[in-house]
Structures are given as C-alpha cells and as structure tokens.
Amino acid sequence: MIKIDNKHLKFSLLLGLLGLLINLYPLPLFGNVQLVLGNFVFIIVAILLGPWYALITAIISSIGLYISWSSPHVFILFCLEAIWLGFARRRDIYSLYADIGYWLAIGMPLFLLYISMFSTLPESHLSFTTLKQGINGLFCAAIGSLAVTVFAELWYMKGKVKDRKRRSFNSQLTYSFALVLTISLLGSALIFNHQVITKQQESLQRNLHDSVTHLGQATEVFLETHKQAISNASQWLSLSSHEVYDWQSKLIRLHNSYPGFKTMLVTDADARIIAASPLSQLGADKVANKLLSVKDRHYFQEAFFNQRVYTSPAFLGRGFGTDPIVAISAPIYQHNKLEQATGIIEGSLDLSTFAQVDNSNKVYQDQSMVIVDETDRVIYASAQLGLEPLSQFKWVESGKDYKTNLSMINLHDTENPNPEFIYDHYPLNNDWTLYVVKPFSPLLELLQSQYLTTFAVLILSLIITIVVTRVLSVRLTQPLTVIANKFAENGQTKVTDFQINEESPMEFLTLYQSIRKSKQELISYQLELEEKVAIRTFELEKANSKLQTLVEKDELTSLYNRRYAQSKFRSTQDFCQRSDEVLALAILDIDNFKSINDTYGHQGGDECLRVLAKEMKKYFKRDTDVVARYGGEEFLLILPFCNVLMIEEHLNDFKNKIKCLRIDNPHDQRQISMTVSIGALINNANFSTQLDEWFKQADLNLYQAKHQGRNKVVISMPLPLKLKDAGHPD
Structure with a gap:
C-alpha cells in the first residue's frame, strides 16, 4: 500500500499544473513539428519523489499536450517515461542516462508503432517525427535534471528520494558535464536547424517563384508563337494569288516550320478539308474529294463566323487521331475580298510538346509542371505526377496547421492534411494557369538528416565527455588521495614523497605545504589540548558532583527532591x-x-x-x-x-x-x-x-x-x- 504524503502530493499537483500551462503552447519548429518544454516538470518530480508522484505530474502535464494535439498517445508515452525515470532514480541511475535508455528501448519504438497504426502521416514523415520525439524527451530530461542539480536548495523536503550510497566525485563531475553538454548541444542544434530550415524555405520559395515565372513566360511565348504562326499563315493565304490546289504544298512547308503542331488543315467555306498535313493520316483521296468536314468543331465556327484567331480548350482529336489537342484557327479570305471568309486554317497543338517547356527547367529537376485550362482540366502535366491530359485537376491546399510560409498542396491524397507538394502558380494570359510543384518530403528528409546528425553528435559527445571527465576527475582527485593517505603516515617530509608531479595543479602543492604546516601546529595544539582536557576533566567531575547534588536536592529545604x-x-x-x-x-x-x-x-x-x-x-x-x-x-x-x-x-x-x-x-x-x-x-x-x-x-x-x-x-x-x-x- 503506497502511503500518500500530502506535501508531496501538493508539490506534484502544483508542478503538474505548471507543465499543463507550458504544454498548452508548444514551440513551433517547422511544419507541424513542435518543441515541448513542459515535460521537464515530471522529470523533477521523478528525481525528487519517485515514480508514483511523477506519474501524477505526468498525467496532468500531458493534458495540455492532449488539448494542443488531440492525440491520446501523450498519456501513454510520457506516463511510462515518468514511471521509468522514477524507478531508475530509486536504483541510483542518473535520469539523463535512464531517459536515453527509455527512448531508445521503449519510447521511440512505441511511438513509431502508434503513429504507424493510428496516424495519417505519410511514411516519409514517420522516422523524422519519431526521432524528433526522442530528442525532445532528452532535452526535457536534461533541463529537469539540471534544475534539480543547480537549484538543490529549492527542493529540500522531508521524505524525498535519496541516493542509496554516496556518489563519487568522478560520476558527479561526469554527469554535470553531460547535462550541460546535452542542453547546450540540443539547444544550439535546434536553433541552428531552425535557421537552416528557414533559409531553406526562403530559398525554395524563391526558386519556385523563379521557376513558375520562367515556365509561365515560356509557355506564353510558346502559345503566342504558334498563334502568331496561324495568324500569319491566314494572312499569307488570304493575300496569295495561288490556286487552292497549291495550298497543300504550302501547308506542308508551314507544318515543317512549326513541329509543335501535331496536325494542320485548311477548309473551304463549307468546312470541308481541302488541305492537310500530314496528308497520310487523313488520306489523300478524302482530302482531294472534300469528303471530310469540320463544320461541328468550335475552332471552325469561331474562326469562320466570328472571323478571329481562336485558341480552343483542350479536346480529343478526330480524324488525325484521338490524342488530346488544342486547336488554333484563323479565317482565310479571298485576296480581293478581305471582308468575306472563304475558309479557315487550323493547327492542332500537340500537348506533349509542352514537355519542351518543362524540360527547359533543368536547374530544378525535382520540380514538376502542370498546365490547366480555364475549366481546371489538365492541359499538360509532368510525367512523374501521373496526371492524365484532359482529366479534372483535383487539388486541395494542405498543411494548414504547419508553421511555414510555403504554399502546400495535395494532388493525390486529398483527404490527408499532411502536404504532398509545395507549389507556386502563374496565371497565363489566355486564362490558363501553370503550376510548379515540388515534393515536400525532401525538405523533411533534410531536417531529418539534421536531427539524426544532432542525435549522433550528442551520443558521440556524451561518450567523449564521459572519457575526458573521468581522466580529469582522476587527475584532480588522485593527488588529493595521495596527500591524505601520506599525511596519515609518519615520516614524510619531502614533496616528492607525495607524488605531486608537474601535471598536478599548483593549488595541490600549495595545499600540501599548508597541510604540513597545519599538521605541525596541530600536534602542538594537541599536546596543549590534552593538558587542558585533563584540567577540565577534573573540574568537570567536581561540577558533576555538585550538579548531581543540585539535581537530587531541593534548593529551599536541602532535602532530597x-x-x-x-x-x-x-x-x-x-x-x-x-x-x-x-x-x-x-x-x-x-x-x-x-x-x-x-x-x-x-x-x-x-x-x-x-x-x-x-x-x-x-x-x-x-x-x-x-x-x-x-x-x-x-x-x-x-x-x-x-x-x-x-x-x-x-x-x-x-x-x-x-x-x-x-x-x-x-x-x-x-x-x-x-x-x-x-x-x-x-x-x-x-x-x-x-x-x-x-x-x-x-x-x-x-x-x-x-x-x-x-x-x-x-x-x-x-x-x-x-x-x-x-x-x-x-
């Protein structure tokens, strides 16, 4: 049966409330990654009062995280940590060392299992989030342990957990160095990583903006070039005095000059095709006999009746093939009657040709491009995105809870709040929109590698610290031990007898000389003291006898009391x-x-x-x-x-x-x-x-x-x- 100490319980509850308030406002680092500081309170309670009071504090402080994150894993993870550290304290294991063991053996594997089963995080996020959790735990453990060590006078209370045996100077010095190193290294690493990732975000934002502007302008130039080509061809054919049967050869030469067009054709006033390139796809007989009509196509109607250069939405081709195309058409006039259209010239843009524009962005090979028309249908998408032409462009903004200036978007898993891509967009002058997207995961991988490096450097630094501080402590304590042992003996008068070598600090030589002088004075004082003791003993016996009389006798009557x-x-x-x-x-x-x-x-x-x-x-x-x-x-x-x-x-x-x-x-x-x-x-x-x-x-x-x-x-x-x-x- 656990006996409850009211003072200890009040102390645990008070620190638990403090942790709850701090955990309500975790510090954002990057994206949805946050630094939790309030957990150091149950580290303090675990060190001072043991596992069960620490459990109470951990439950209360975890409520703040549950309110912030709405995830029950915080109760499991941090309550287990509190109990683990409390029992480790009872076995005289330093809390930082115990916490490293907890996160390696239990904490991080358990957290990874939990988020794998119950979280919507993508796999690319799992290892980073798990590693961050362990580093956060070590940071809080170091803060709590250092607070107990540095402000020891604040934690004086009756019945707190005490060491089973006195610790050596070596272990105390090593642990103190380990705490300071852990806090300074993790703190500086978190600040450095934050600055690096901030710079990285700014760089990505600039790169995306540069890319989308460059690709947008290149796309506009590409469209305008082909649109101008059709317009020029229309004027050229309208002013030409050649007969219609000569237009076939002219169209073929024009098509060879603009390979961006998948096909090209010329119609008469009845919308019958009278010239085509490549002619083989439609059939020379059909063209010669005017057996093919495009009267129902918008590009004919807009160019012929409205007499303007027209760029159509994307659609599936017919006759030349069933590939997605965009038609650019313009009216053709008689050379002596420019007010009356006699037909149209049309070029079908091969949508895959936009890959030329996409490939011009060679500097940022991990970026992808998407062009959509005014109805949000895909005109072109980089192959790695897997978006079919003419499919509906479905996307949602994501990462709304992420702390970042980047715009984030999901194209595939639209129900997941975690971002797939960062993006920027450029509105084209024909009401199309061009998007440039970049996977979000490489940014996480960069941060993950930084945290992994931090963790590895921390472990390596702790090992080096333990080795170096042991050497230092031995160098400090060995001369003191030798001096103490030698002064317990007799006949030592030379400094060399005490093995105070040149590597020993000057203070030890001064200490030896002071102790030797003090020993001589002590012997003199001892003899004098023995004489005084003998005198005082005799006087004390007399006083005791008198005191005994006073104790046994009544002062007024001199009778026994x-x-x-x-x-x-x-x-x-x-x-x-x-x-x-x-x-x-x-x-x-x-x-x-x-x-x-x-x-x-x-x-x-x-x-x-x-x-x-x-x-x-x-x-x-x-x-x-x-x-x-x-x-x-x-x-x-x-x-x-x-x-x-x-x-x-x-x-x-x-x-x-x-x-x-x-x-x-x-x-x-x-x-x-x-x-x-x-x-x-x-x-x-x-x-x-x-x-x-x-x-x-x-x-x-x-x-x-x-x-x-x-x-x-x-x-x-x-x-x-x-x-x-x-x-x-x-």
Whole structure:
C-alpha cells in the first residue's frame, strides 16, 4: 500500500499544473513539428519523489499536450517515461542516462508503432517525427535534471528520494558535464536547424517563384508563337494569288516550320478539308474529294463566323487521331475580298510538346509542371505526377496547421492534411494557369538528416565527455588521495614523497605545504589540548558532583527532591523484600499552608518549610531513612526496617513537636505556629514495587487526617506484620 504524503502530493499537483500551462503552447519548429518544454516538470518530480508522484505530474502535464494535439498517445508515452525515470532514480541511475535508455528501448519504438497504426502521416514523415520525439524527451530530461542539480536548495523536503550510497566525485563531475553538454548541444542544434530550415524555405520559395515565372513566360511565348504562326499563315493565304490546289504544298512547308503542331488543315467555306498535313493520316483521296468536314468543331465556327484567331480548350482529336489537342484557327479570305471568309486554317497543338517547356527547367529537376485550362482540366502535366491530359485537376491546399510560409498542396491524397507538394502558380494570359510543384518530403528528409546528425553528435559527445571527465576527475582527485593517505603516515617530509608531479595543479602543492604546516601546529595544539582536557576533566567531575547534588536536592529545604525519592524507593523496597522486612511510607502536609502564606507572606511560608525540613532531618536520621520534599508543602518519608509497634507513636511525637514550634517570620519578626497532618502506610515490602501504589494508600490516610480536623496521624496496616523486638520505634 503506497502511503500518500500530502506535501508531496501538493508539490506534484502544483508542478503538474505548471507543465499543463507550458504544454498548452508548444514551440513551433517547422511544419507541424513542435518543441515541448513542459515535460521537464515530471522529470523533477521523478528525481525528487519517485515514480508514483511523477506519474501524477505526468498525467496532468500531458493534458495540455492532449488539448494542443488531440492525440491520446501523450498519456501513454510520457506516463511510462515518468514511471521509468522514477524507478531508475530509486536504483541510483542518473535520469539523463535512464531517459536515453527509455527512448531508445521503449519510447521511440512505441511511438513509431502508434503513429504507424493510428496516424495519417505519410511514411516519409514517420522516422523524422519519431526521432524528433526522442530528442525532445532528452532535452526535457536534461533541463529537469539540471534544475534539480543547480537549484538543490529549492527542493529540500522531508521524505524525498535519496541516493542509496554516496556518489563519487568522478560520476558527479561526469554527469554535470553531460547535462550541460546535452542542453547546450540540443539547444544550439535546434536553433541552428531552425535557421537552416528557414533559409531553406526562403530559398525554395524563391526558386519556385523563379521557376513558375520562367515556365509561365515560356509557355506564353510558346502559345503566342504558334498563334502568331496561324495568324500569319491566314494572312499569307488570304493575300496569295495561288490556286487552292497549291495550298497543300504550302501547308506542308508551314507544318515543317512549326513541329509543335501535331496536325494542320485548311477548309473551304463549307468546312470541308481541302488541305492537310500530314496528308497520310487523313488520306489523300478524302482530302482531294472534300469528303471530310469540320463544320461541328468550335475552332471552325469561331474562326469562320466570328472571323478571329481562336485558341480552343483542350479536346480529343478526330480524324488525325484521338490524342488530346488544342486547336488554333484563323479565317482565310479571298485576296480581293478581305471582308468575306472563304475558309479557315487550323493547327492542332500537340500537348506533349509542352514537355519542351518543362524540360527547359533543368536547374530544378525535382520540380514538376502542370498546365490547366480555364475549366481546371489538365492541359499538360509532368510525367512523374501521373496526371492524365484532359482529366479534372483535383487539388486541395494542405498543411494548414504547419508553421511555414510555403504554399502546400495535395494532388493525390486529398483527404490527408499532411502536404504532398509545395507549389507556386502563374496565371497565363489566355486564362490558363501553370503550376510548379515540388515534393515536400525532401525538405523533411533534410531536417531529418539534421536531427539524426544532432542525435549522433550528442551520443558521440556524451561518450567523449564521459572519457575526458573521468581522466580529469582522476587527475584532480588522485593527488588529493595521495596527500591524505601520506599525511596519515609518519615520516614524510619531502614533496616528492607525495607524488605531486608537474601535471598536478599548483593549488595541490600549495595545499600540501599548508597541510604540513597545519599538521605541525596541530600536534602542538594537541599536546596543549590534552593538558587542558585533563584540567577540565577534573573540574568537570567536581561540577558533576555538585550538579548531581543540585539535581537530587531541593534548593529551599536541602532535602532530597521527588525525583530522588522515586529512584531511591525501588532499591529500598527491594532490599527490604530480600530481608522479609516491613516498610513504612508517610506523607506529611502542612495544615492551612495557604493561610500562612496569605498571613505572613511567602517569606514566612518558606521559613516554615525550612524549619520543618530541619526538624525532619533531626527526627528521622537513620542512614536508611529517606526524607524528601515531594512538592509544595508536602513531604515524603520512606522508613525501612521500622518498628511496627512504635511507628505511630513516633510520628505523633514528631507531629506534637511541630505544633509546639514558634518560628520567627524573617519579614516582620512575628512568630508563626503550624501543624502537620500525616498519612502513612506500613506493609510488607512485597506489597508492591510501584511507589504510586504505596503513595496512593498513604495519600488516602492523609485525606482522612485532614478530614478529621487536621493535626492528625492516620496509619493503615492492611496485612499481619512482623513485629520487631527492637526498642527504637523506627
């Protein structure tokens, strides 16, 4: 059963609330990666109070992370860490070392298993997120451990966990270096990585902007060049005096000049094809006999009826093939009637030709291009994206919770909030839009490699630190050990005897010289001290003797006090019991003592006590008799080996003598008279070994004496007693 300490519980709850508040605002690093600082509180509790109080603190502080992340894994991961560190502390394992073991053996594998099963993170994110979790845990462990070490005076509390055995200077120095190194290395690495990734994002943003601008302008130039080619061809054919049958050869030469066109054709006013290139795809007979019509095509209707250069949306070809194309068409006029169209010229752009534009972006080979028309259909997409031409361009903005200035987009897994690509876009002047995208995962891989490098450097640095600090601590402590051991011996006078070599610090040589001088002075002081001790011992014995008297005697009456009477009774009773003798115990009390004090003052009362004590010492003077002042005006008599037949008479004689006394008051010389009441018990010594039992019975008899009018002696003898032949009453 675990015993709950209220102070420890309050301390754990207080730190848990502090951790909860800090964990509500984790520090963003990059994307959705955040640095958690509030967990250092349960590290402190684990070190100070053990596993169960640390568990309470971890549960409370994890609530803040659950509110921020909405993921229950924080309770599992950090509660296990708190328990692990608490038990490690009980086994005298340093918390940082224990935490490294926890994250390598349990924490990171468990976290990786959890996010693999329950998280929507892509595989490219898993290793980085897991590694970051371990580094975050070590950072908090180092902060908490250093706080306990540096501010040790703040954590003083009764019942906290203590080391089973005292740690060596070597281990303490090594651990202190390890803590400082871990915090400084991880802190600087986090800052450096943050700056690097920020610069990387700025560079990517510039590169994407440069790429999309370059490709957008190149695409516009490409489209404008082919559009201008059709426009020029239209004017050239309109002004030409050649017969229509000569247009076939001219069209072939034009097509050879612009290979970006997949096909080209010329129609008459009835939309029948009268020239085509390549002619073989349509068939020379069909073209010659005007058997093919494009009257239903938009590119004919727009160019012929509206008489303008027209660029169509992408569509599937017909006749020449079924490949996706974009048609550019323009009207043809009679050379002497420019207001009346006699046909059109049309060129079908091969959408794969945009790959030429895409390939012009050789500097950034990991970037991909997508061109979509005004209806968001794919005109062209880089092959690695796997987007079919004329398919609907479906995309969603992602990474809305990521801390970054980059624009992020998902093209395939649109339900996943984690980004697939970073992107930029460029609106073309024909209402198309060009997108340049770059995978997001390489950026994570870069950060992952930086964190992995940080972790590897940390482990290597810790190993080097442990080795170096052990050498340093040995170099520091070995001379001190040698000096201490040698000074414990005799006859060492040379510095060389102490092996203080040239590598030892100057302070050790100074220490040796100081210790040698101090040792000589110490011997002198020791001799002087021994002499003083002898003198002081003699004086102390005298003082002890005097003190013993003061302890056993009443200061006012010089009688033995109650303490002495209680200690003396047991030996006296035991002695009488061995001799089978009787024992008498009597209580004397001054009658109306308060009235004496009120009438004659306390000085008069004190004088009465002194006189009574003096008379008692005279009257009960055997060596075995114990006469003591028991308290106030009450006195105790212990009378061993008394004469049963004479004791009552003896007590009455004493009572009468006191009655006849006249006592001078020191204050005003008035005479004082007083009486005493006596209650006594006479019994065999084996009646009881407890003074209280004897005193109780004698006190009852004293009460009777008072009740009968005072100045009385009342004695009880409850058992047949052995009679003494001696004449003396006591």
